[in-house]
Amino acid sequence: MKIAIIGTGNLGKSIANGLLEANVVKPTNLSLTKRHLKTLSNFKEKGVHITSDNKQAIKDKEIVFLCVQPHKLQEVLTDIKNDLSEKLVISTITGITLKELKKALPENVVLFRAMPNTAIAIKESMTCIATENASVTEKEKVKQLFSVLGETLFIDDELMGAATVLGASGIAFAMRFVRASMQAGIEIGFESEDAQKIAAQTIKGAVSLLLKNNSHPESEIDKVTTPLGITITGLNKMEQAGFSSSLTQGIKASYDKIKNVT
Numbered sequence: 001m002k003i004a005i006i007g008t009g010n011l012g013k014s015i016a017n018g019l020l021e022a023n024v025v026k027p028t029n030l031s032l033t034k035r036h037l038k039t040l041s042n043f044k045e046k047g048v049h050i051t052s053d054n055k056q057a058i059k060d061k062e063i064v065f066l067c068v069q070p071h072k073l074q075e076v077l078t079d080i081k082n083d084l085s086e087k088l089v090i091s092t093i094t095g096i097t098l099k100e101l102k103k104a105l106p107e108n109v110v111l112f113r114a115m116p117n118t119a120i121a122i123k124e125s126m127t128c129i130a131t132e133n134a135s136v137t138e139k140e141k142v143k144q145l146f147s148v149l150g151e152t153l154f155i156d157d158e159l160m161g162a163a164t165v166l167g168a169s170g171i172a173f174a175m176r177f178v179r180a181s182m183q184a185g186i187e188i189g190f191e192s193e194d195a196q197k198i199a200a201q202t203i204k205g206a207v208s209l210l211l212k213n214n215s216h217p218e219s220e221i222d223k224v225t226t227p228l229g230i231t232i233t234g235l236n237k238m239e240q241a242g243f244s245s246s247l248t249q250g251i252k253a254s255y256d257k258i259k260n261v262t
């Protein structure tokens with residue numbers, strides 16, 4: 001595959017690293033762009049083509065990632081849109097819908113939108129993908145690209161806002177859960193570092209149980225809670241204090257906000 005990444009910042013670099021490490025693309029078949037190239041010097045050493053010239057980068061490439069910030073998209077498209085004909089374009093840009101992208105691009109572009117999260121840097125992303133005009137083969141190709149960077153799920157473009165909140169903002173929500181557990185851990189006797197290790201690994205274990213057993217959270221909870229027990233006492237106290245309610249309200253508030261700004 002010949003791939004270009006336009007706007008190689010945090011996300012673009014994670015995608016490039018993942019694709020190179022998984023041998024999905026050869027260094028010489030990968031072009032990375034940004035205006036200030038200093039932060040891409042380690043890619044240059046690997047034989048990757050780095051440039052500030054977006055037009056040059058996409059020449060001869062079949063797949064083009066658009067990874068700039070939303071306010072830079074117009075500027076970038078003015079420069080390259082006429083050279084994108086017949087290419088497969090994957091936009092990771094938050095808040096720009098497939099319909100908006102379609103309007104701004106030539107008719108014959110095969111268009112995808114992808115919403116990863118920051119765990120893409122360690123190849124543990126949950127990446128939601130949408131397309132309206134790709135073939136089954138093209139969808140499979142894009143799924144393969146993101147599969148080396150974590151899990152993937154195809155969704156309707158209308159659900160991208162919801163995917164952004166649940167999947168991308170979800171990283172922050174999960175971190176707050178870890179931090180709160182740590183704070184409690186310190187109060188009941190652990191040093192901060194130990195509390196973080198216990199809280200983080202316990203949450204990792206809990207999530208692995210769900211993913212490996214393909215089970216429902218409540219069935220895993222049943223295995224830990226005994227009648228008159230310690231765990232159920234804590235769980236019920238958390239619920240009385242609004243644990244599930246505050247999480248669902250927070251996710252809903254983020255979703256309302258994303259609907260108002262996009």
Ligand SMILES: NC(=O)c1ccc[n+]([C@@H]2O[C@H](COP(=O)([O-])OP(=O)(O)OC[C@H]3O[C@@H](n4cnc5c(N)ncnc54)[C@H](OP(=O)(O)O)[C@@H]3O)[C@@H](O)[C@H]2O)c1
Pocket residue numbers: 006007008009010011012033034035036037054067068069070072075076092093094115116117118119120168
């Ligand atoms: N980070 C994530 O995990 C994540 C997850 C989901 C979606 N997203 C979305 O993905 C996009 C990128 O996110 P990010 O976190 O990687 O942002 P970022 O770190 O700011 O990267 C964007 C890069 O674009 C470059 N750039 C700006 N103007 C350019 C131009 N005219 N031509 C070529 N490159 C240009 C910038 O470098 P120079 O200033 O050197 O040009 C910058 O490094 C955003 O739209 C974001 O909403 C990110």
